[in-house]
Amino acid sequence: MVKNFTWRAGSVLPKIEEHSDRKLQVIERYLEVYFDTVAANPRQDRLNITLVDAFCGGGLYDACQGGATRPGSPLVLLEGVRRAEAKLNLGRIKPIRIDADFLFSDARADHLEHLQSTIQSSEFSDSLGSSIHLKVGKFSDLLPEYIRHIRARQTAGRSIFILDQFGYSDVPMRSMQQLFASLKKVEVLLTFSIDALLNYLGDNPSVESTIAQFGVDTSFLSKWQDWKFDAALGRSTAQRTIMESIASQSGAKFFTPFMLRSPSDHRWMMLAHLSQNQAARDKMLGVHWELQNSFKHMGRGSLYQLGFDQRCIESSASLFNFVEGDRATMITELESELPRRVFDLIRGGELAVQSLLEIIGNQTAATNSDLFLVLGALSADRDIEIRKSNGGMKRPGTAIAANDTLILPVQPKFFLPKPARK
Ligand SMILES: C[S@@+](CC[C@H](N)C(=O)[O-])C[C@H]1O[C@@H](n2cnc3c(N)ncnc32)[C@H](O)[C@@H]1O
Known part of the structure; x- marks a missing residue:
């Protein structure tokens, strides 16, 4: 001992x-x-x-x-x-x-x-x-x-x-x-x-x-x-x-x-x-x-x-x-990697945010609020649409919650990894 x-x-x-x-x-x-x-x-x-x-x-x-x-x-x-x-x-x-x-x-x-x-x-x-x-x-x-x-x-x-x-x-x-x-x-x-x-x-x-x-x-x-x-x-x-x-x-x-x-x-x-x-x-x-x-x-x-x-x-x-500089790098990387993952998962046209969190749960050091931030940016860019739990649609860029659903726009933009910010 x-x-x-x-x-x-x-x-x-x-x-x-x-x-x-x-x-x-x-x-x-x-x-x-x-x-x-x-x-x-x-x-x-x-x-x-x-x-x-x-x-x-x-x-x-x-x-x-x-x-x-x-x-x-x-x-x-x-x-x-x-x-x-x-x-x-x-x-x-x-x-x-x-x-x-x-x-x-x-x-x-x-x-x-x-x-x-x-x-x-x-x-x-x-x-x-x-x-x-x-x-x-x-x-x-x-x-x-x-x-x-x-x-x-x-x-x-x-x-x-x-x-x-x-x-x-x-x-x-x-x-x-x-x-x-x-x-x-x-x-x-x-x-x-x-x-x-x-x-x-x-x-x-x-x-x-x-x-x-x-x-x-x-x-x-x-x-x-x-x-x-x-x-x-x-x-x-x-x-x-x-x-x-x-x-x-x-x-x-x-x-x-x-x-x-x-x-x-x-x-x-x-x-x-x-x-x-x-x-x-x-x-x-x-x-x-x-x-x-x-x-x-x-x-x-x-x-x-x-x-x-x-x-x-x-x-x-x-x-x-786990320091702020690394968080910034992580968010930048997520901004380029998460859209592709969401696109792969959203095949049926929609994806519950909770399911996304569970699927990528073991593969990221990002907290849910970090992920919501990146999803919010995607919605602001109209790459995805967000449906609330009561069935109504959220305005682009509004804060995301775990009980929301991600929806592919009727005319989806092709998800390409976004270039990393300098
Ligand atoms: C790292 S110390 C625990 C320190 C304690 N957790 C703390 O923070 O104060 C490990 C303890 O596990 C005990 N130990 C060793 N093998 C064990 C086993 N198979 N089952 C239970 N206890 C064991 C040791 O006697 C020792 O007291």
Whole structure:
């Protein structure tokens, strides 16, 4: 076990590294956005949810700021729900209660004991044993029990799973499939050390079940012999191929990977958001844009494909940052690429905006509002017409919404990629 993630009673706290802190910030902000969205209805007075932290650790870090501490992921979840409830109730006539259950587990008993004493000395101590459940065990072993627990509370299974494994092998793909097949409203934040997997391959790799589940088969391994000598492009193609495999094997409809580099062990980690819901994916993308943090996205931002993407070779662009300059480039690229995609999809003469969002959902770092902007420009140019959900037509250039429908004009202009703006 790595020193940065070791907790023992009476021992010094592990020091938090910057990339772990960033990851926790994403969870903090995502919870805020999540509750604002799912509890937006002012008439709603109760929200039932289960938050699972199945690699919970000991609950507290040394923040490396003169004795200050930094709460770990289980405390981030507890505080996130408390803050969300207080914020939702500000100015609300009918108060809402977030009825949350917390399932925290870790394979190590000493880590869980540390977490227990951390919670005991916190404002959440009264909830230990009632809404906070602690259990020693491996994630894959505990999962069936967790699924039963969640479904017993709510058939739709509204839940968020934080799966912050250290390496890559403790969240098997069959567990992910089990999760997405059993719980309709589950969302997962998965940490996956892609570079640890690639480093493991070394010079004499062979296919075995632990890595085969992530697409590392004989074909991958023969390409890896070339890829591994190209530190930039070859490695990123290998990383994207593994992502593609996870995306297709997980059972989740939407998969949004972000990359984060750990300076201490020089490895790229992936933090992926998985869900069955396009709006959830959009919210998570929004958090990354907003925090503009040290996360990167592999490849271009506009429309991309995981695995091998010829355009990465052409442009040598394998990393995309969530900063404003990149957003401008992304929008310019979208302005030239999206019309062709819309034209291909609109074959029957119309296309629901929601369907477009779902179809390209896994292939862009653009948020829905970025896409609406580009669609709005197409409508202003009268390349497409927009029908509202009530059947009426929108004036060209009016703001687009997810429940609109795109319609090919009676006399369609031929969609040609627009020249990139200088
Ligand atoms: C990266 S640390 C988690 C840090 C924590 N999420 C946080 O942000 O504070 C990973 C934890 O997973 C635990 N672990 C390792 N293998 C596991 C498994 N198969 N199932 C559950 N926990 C495991 C380790 O003991 C360690 O505490």
